[in-house]
Amino acid sequence: MNEQRPIGFIDSGVGGLTVVKEALRQLPNEAFVYLGDTARCPYGPRPAEQVVTFTRQMANFLMKQEIKLLVIACNTATAVALETIREELPIPVVGVILPGTRAAVKATTTGRIGVIGTQGTIKSHSYHRAIAAKSSQTQIFGLACPKFVPIVESNEYHSSIAKKVVAESLKPLRGKKIDTLILGCTHYPLLRPLIQNYMGPAITLIDSGAETVGEVSVLLDYFNIGNPDPANVGSCHFFTTGSTKMFDEIANDWLPVKVTSEHVDLGK
Structure with a gap:
């Protein structure tokens, strides 16, 4: 596995940015890609089966971005979909x-x-x-x-x-x-x-979420997939299913990096 591949984060919206903020601090050598399903947020009131479906769609999208590890940065999705996604993906998957x-x-x-x-x-x-x-x-x-x-x-x-x-x-x-x-x-x-x-x-x-980054660090070492070369650190990429304007306003208020997100449509 290419150690310079990014770590993926998925969330029902912008909440997972709080995890990314900690990841930027604790894992400065790594590259990150984030997908927030803001168009279908919140997940909390939704049936468990629907949350599993949405989580699977997000995970599959990030797999196309060639991530090496996935963080389900959403407590609702972790509660109902973590084990399913772990069984379906060939990479380590972490919940919060x-x-x-x-x-x-x-x-x-x-x-x-x-x-x-x-x-x-x-x-x-x-x-x-x-x-x-x-x-x-x-x-x-x-x-x-x-x-x-x-x-x-x-x-x-x-x-x-x-x-x-x-x-x-x-x-x-x-x-x-x-x-x-x-x-x-x-x-x-x-x-x-x-x-x-x-x-x-x-x-x-x-x-x-912040506590989860410590577990990510351990898994990077355990699977020997951490990026050893800070000269080759990739950039952060952000995707949202909703308004990029609203997403960027919150992300730029919260994160120490400049965020310009891309809109994606995960389908029905």
Whole structure:
């Protein structure tokens, strides 16, 4: 396998850019290609079968870009499609749930962990099962926050509306005495300052996407597919199924590289 091939990232929209941002920091020798399915976002309310189909379409598109490793940078897609995509592709495939789980179990001192995510992620109980498998004494409090993704996708995550939505959505977690909160959707780190402000400085926030990049680094070493030559680092390429203008505005606000995305049509 050509070690200079890019690492692929797929997400329901712009949320996976939070993972790319961390990848740019941790893996400076690598090239990246990203596809956000903004035209069909959000995935959270969709039936599992449809999410699997959409995830497969995105994965197949990136395989045509000759990627060497795929990151499913979407918690909903990871929850319902990871194993299927792993079976279908000839390259390593990484999800975002297990790395976030490990970090949360390591961070908590009280054993009381909160998980916020889309309806699909919370309904799947994927974080609950993963945490319980690592620590049977841990109490887990899951909360769906369906309004968060639309706020981010509409580029309103700096607004006063976002502050109000965050406060209203997280209110059920008040009084649960959690000390650790998993941001179980890669869109949510764009709301991190608002989430941290509402929950308070004593609560440790776990960015599941950022934690995933550490696992990617391990797999690059394990399969011996890391790019050893920084002189041959490729550029980042970004694709979206929706508006390139909106995608580029968010990406350029969030990432340290210049983003000019291309529109793609994945079909019905």
